[in-house]
């Protein structure tokens with residue numbers, strides 16, 4: 561899809577044009593990745609982070625209680641994922657210096673020794689040596705959002721970016737190492753314009769992506785962006801505002817941009833619209849859900865954005881997690897879809913057009 565077409569869809573409120581977008585994205589999803597919705601167990605292994613991203617509740621200079629899961633706690637979470645019938649565990653954390661190369665490699669090996677789960681890592685920016693060791697240990701996939709394709713906006717909201725590596729380089733390096741690579745961006749972060757959003761969508765097919773994660777920016781009141789958005793906002797006529805409708809449009813457009821990708825209906829969208837957010841995303845291009853399997857004690861500390869706890873409240877205990885899982889599976893059946901079995905890998909090879 562070209563720039564003008566993307567822009568037209570992002571702007572339209574015409575019911576017929578929207579219906580056409582939903583039907584096309586849903587048809588493309590059915591044709592390219594099928595009716596199965598893959599469930600990935602999300603395990604938030606550490607809420608400790610050394611970075612200070614301006615929008616994130618886990619930024620290093622917030623004086624909050626944090627925790628890191630032990631190896632045995634992570635293994636129990638993996639067992640829970642198997643028990644619930646999930647094919648993947650996603651190990652996610654802030655950039656916690658104590659998650660050493662060796663420690664994470666050992667966790668990966670232990671999970672691989674005891675389960676058939678696919679392992680997705682979402683552990684931020686890492687060196688090639690570390691990424692290679694984790695891949696050798698058995699990691700299958702890696703998620704690293706580029707967050708915005710506007711380099712100036714990226715630097716503004718990531719004050720530590722000079723210390724880190726270029727995320728796009730890391731995506732390519734991981735692709736070369738054989739990871740299934742996932743990335744994506746935020747919608748509505750202060751300073752993001754419609755032009756930026758179009759560029760974000762245009763960037764997707766140019767990257768070696770098999771998974772695309774897109775979520776609304778949700779302001780956290782104890783972060784610089786949440787406290788003083790006026791210092792960062794684009795002019796009102798240009799600033800993107802993350803409404804549920806806009807997020808659904810971007811998910812649908814992402815499906816049309818990268819037809820074979822695995823695209824989750826994110827928790828952030830479920831926070832933005834508790835009633836319909838997730839369900840309509842699944843009917844407008846998405847094909848993955850990531851239920852949270854983090855133990856309650858650690859999950860309550862993973863305060864990346866407000867109301868996340870509420871969206872996941874139903875999953876707070878092991879029993880409630882099972883109840884949530886049952887409800888999710890009923891919701892999936894209610895829209896005529898099936899729960900995916902097996903690992904739910906992206907079964908296609910990315911190659912440059």
Ligand code: SF4
Nearest residue numbers: 609611613616619654
């Ligand atoms: S977005 Fe990630 S790297 Fe940035 S502060 Fe939050 S957890 Fe840390």
